[in-house]
Amino acid sequence: MGVYGSDRGEGAGEFLADRQAEIEAAARALAAGGLVLLPTETVYGLGADASNPTAVAAIFEAKGRPRFNPLIAHVADVETAARIAVLDDRAMTLAKAFWPGPLTIVAPIREAAAVCDLARAGLDTVAIRVPGHPLSRAVLAAFGGPVVAPSANRSGRPSPTTFADAFGETGDKAAVALDGGPCEVGLESTVVAVLDGPPRLLRPGAVTRAQLEAVVGPLAEAENDARRSPGRLALHYAPDAPVRIDAAAPEAGEAFLAFGPWPDGERVFNLSPTGDLAEAAANLFSFLRAADRTKPVGIAVATIPGEGLGEAINDRLRRAAGYVG
Ligand code: AMP
Numbered sequence: 001m002g003v004y005g006s007d008r009g010e011g012a013g014e015f016l017a018d019r020q021a022e023i024e025a026a027a028r029a030l031a032a033g034g035l036v037l038l039p040t041e042t043v044y045g046l047g048a049d050a051s052n053p054t055a056v057a058a059i060f061e062a063k064g065r066p067r068f069n070p071l072i073a074h075v076a077d078v079e080t081a082a083r084i085a086v087l088d089d090r091a092m093t094l095a096k097a098f099w100p101g102p103l104t105i106v107a108p109i110r111e112a113a114a115v116c117d118l119a120r121a122g123l124d125t126v127a128i129r130v131p132g133h134p135l136s137r138a139v140l141a142a143f144g145g146p147v148v149a150p151s152a153n154r155s156g157r158p159s160p161t162t163f164a165d166a167f168g169e170t171g172d173k174a175a176v177a178l179d180g181g182p183c184e185v186g187l188e189s190t191v192v193a194v195l196d197g198p199p200r201l202l203r204p205g206a207v208t209r210a211q212l213e214a215v216v217g218p219l220a221e222a223e224n225d226a227r228r229s230p231g232r233l234a235l236h237y238a239p240d241a242p243v244r245i246d247a248a249a250p251e252a253g254e255a256f257l258a259f260g261p262w263p264d265g266e267r268v269f270n271l272s273p274t275g276d277l278a279e280a281a282a283n284l285f286s287f288l289r290a291a292d293r294t295k296p297v298g299i300a301v302a303t304i305p306g307e308g309l310g311e312a313i314n315d316r317l318r319r320a321a322g323y324v325g
């Protein structure tokens with residue numbers, strides 16, 4: 001029984017007697033591309049290796065998420081964060097004041113491969129934090145790299161703040177499930193962007209505006225608040241080239257995102273030659289960017305089935321094509 005274990009739910013599956021063995025098992029599962037149910041001080045997360053697009057796609061699949069939102073990368077310490085993101089003086093001041101803790105900093109990505117395109121929804125920025133829960137920090141330190149971990153609930157359901165609730169939501173999808181007791185904070189992290197101009201509050205959370213302003217001065221208002229920008233479109237990578245969905249074939253000058261068997265060719269990017277939706281999800285943002293880099297007159301995209309992860313893929317493509325504001 002672990003040091004933090006206090007509310008292990010019934011049917012929680014086998015648990016490891018020794019806490020250190022649990023931590024190592026979680027780190028190994030992450031390295032192997034598996035999902036880990038992870039306690040943090042905010043809510044329970046479903047974690048995956050942030051650098052592994054297939055593992056990240058598996059998170060979206062497990063949550064049944066109809067959209068690909070950028071995810072928060074969790075790391076063990078400030079040094080690891082500064083290796084992955086460009087943390088300027090203001091970001092470092094915030095990090096030193098609130099980490100480990102429930103503050104997420106959005107900053108330019110430095111080491112793009114460490115947090116894959118799917119985890120960043122194709123953006124050139126990354127959301128990063130050092131969580132305060134000792135068990136998740138121990139797993140992050142043992143694993144070494146960033147772990148993306150959105151709340152462990154299935155899409156549309158409340159965030160779990162106890163092990164039993166978390167296990168009941170997505171425990172069956174996790175290779176390792178860690179019981180860290182009830183979450184102390186129980187509220188999502190505050191998200192603040194430290195890019196050009198004054199820091200901007202993107203999501204209110206456990207760290208208050210007043211606490212932030214006491215450290216870095218007045219915050220700017222988020223320019224894309226939900227009322228003015230439904231769907232928070234600005235949080236997603238938008239290709240320069242116009243996107244045409246449900247295309248049977250590319251037209252002259254177009255790049256083509258194929259799905260299923262399709263001959264190789266210039267400007268052809270096959271999301272999944274075998275028609276596998278998880279593979280297509282893992283490739284989606286990288287291939288959109290790669291297609292865009294060929295400076296085509298447009299990007300044609302094959303029809304993607306709507307079931308499972310196809311719902312989120314199609315949502316993203318409809319946005320890219322301008323059908324959803
Ligand atoms: P969750 O992991 O479900 O707690 O949600 C992550 C939050 O961070 C969402 O509100 C995202 O929109 C936000 N987020 C993640 N990455 C970025 C980014 N690169 N830029 C702006 N917001 C981000």
Ligand code: MG
Nearest residue numbers: 150151152159
């Ligand atoms: Mg959530």
